[in-house]
Amino acid sequence: MRVRGRAWKYGDNIDTDVIIPARYLNTSDPKELAKHVLEDLDPEFRSKMKPGDIIVAGENFGCGSSREHAPLAIKAAGVSCVIAKSFARIFYRNAINIGLPILEAPQAVDRIETGDELEVDFSSGEIRNLTKGEVYRANPFPDFIMEIIKAGGLVEWAKRRLKG
């Protein structure tokens, strides 16, 4: 499974309040939530990003509230993947549970800049920076996590297994 898109780079400790502020939590509709994703951090992100684009960030991405609205908003906006140096614990589980691919790759984050064209191969953990002509490695997902992401999340994955 591969994705390709431009990088949007941010710093450390991107919290769930800036990913999707509580003032927009009057709905669980992912499309509605996606309209405001990262609005308080980068007001231009939503209007300028294209489907497939990739968020790249520093340490502790997704810290703060347990709101699953945060990875839902990112996924529904069309972001294909989040690459960070590290993820906050609840966000990490939430992202996989709803089928948003996330990768920990500290060296990649140090090198990537906003606007770089990236290609990510989830099965090998390889991140190609097509703009800079560089290749970085992330730890690939264990098979069962890859299956959950491919299924579109833990609920769909569990449903299929119950049926099978």
Next chain:
Amino acid sequence: MTLVGKLLNAKPGEAVIRKVDLVYAHDGTMPLIIEAFNRIFNEVRTRAYIFFDHVYPAPTVKVANLHREIREFAKIHGIPVVEGKGISHQLVVELGLAEEAKIIVGGDSHTPTLGALGVFAVGMGATDVAIALGLGKIWLKVPESIAVLLDGSPREYIMASDVMIHLITSLKDREMSYNAIEFFNVPFSFDERLTLTNFSVEANAKTAIIGEEYEGGGYSDEITIELDSLPPMVAKPFSPANGVSVEDVEGTKIDQVFIGSCTNGRFEQIKRAAEILDGEQVNVRTLVAPASINVYRRMIEEGLVRILIDAGVVILPPGCGPCLGRHMGVAGDNEVILSTTNRNFRGRMGSPKAEIYLASPVTAAVSALYGEITNPEGEL
């Protein structure tokens, strides 16, 4: 062996499946939990509770309809819904739901508050909570624990919040995400002990717990905090890990003070604030929200409500109040808020252009009198 290891009956690093003794969530996270639950399960297979605390009473039609949806789900599954009686974490304590529990899952990041009762309590997202409801079990990776030993006695105006802003700031460059914090030698009252475990979430800890006797052994690290020399602390915008001594920010003009929340809305904390405001007048908008209806009742019985309203304070109904910026005291553009809550992220309490400082109820109350951040040790 760590307390977490004892409760989970496993070693740090092991992945285990465990039965859950209680699952609870609130009006903020329930709608997504219901969606995930209904896609897989028909039946709730654990003890469950729902609390309306985040946005209650409903300020908009949309929220009112979300509340209706939650009530309907709760009715089908026979889950008690506790509406408007206070904050989930506080009510779990007051209703005795944590008694005899070992493992609690909450659909809120501040669930580790209950660790003050010696429970392994962990916050999870909607899908994980739905699975805990449907299976009555969860999978967990047993975290490493660091021991935090409190040494000496705090000075008169030092509260649990000051200890935590100091601790969170000192841990900010550490990878804490898969660690638990275990506190020992805690000289604080019951109400204040809950602040220690509650606030530990902002150090990115997976959970926190308070123990009695420190035995050592099995801990990844040991940190001692000298309470005698700890000054009142303030966390500057936009992180609880931006802690400084109150002296460094003294004189910062403020537009609103909020005293309350799962961090500092218990009786003793509001009492400490009321003692400072007794017979005085606040010089800035000041909001107080009791953490529960029981706290509110005691405030009435012991005369705190009269003291507060005479001082010009607005008393809000029990619940989360303006902590998460959805109602009852939302921050406007360019306003400066001093709050006794646990998060001061950008946009947390309303406008992304507002600045939020965090402090203890004592520091917040004395600052409310002067309309600027004030050192309680200098002024009282």
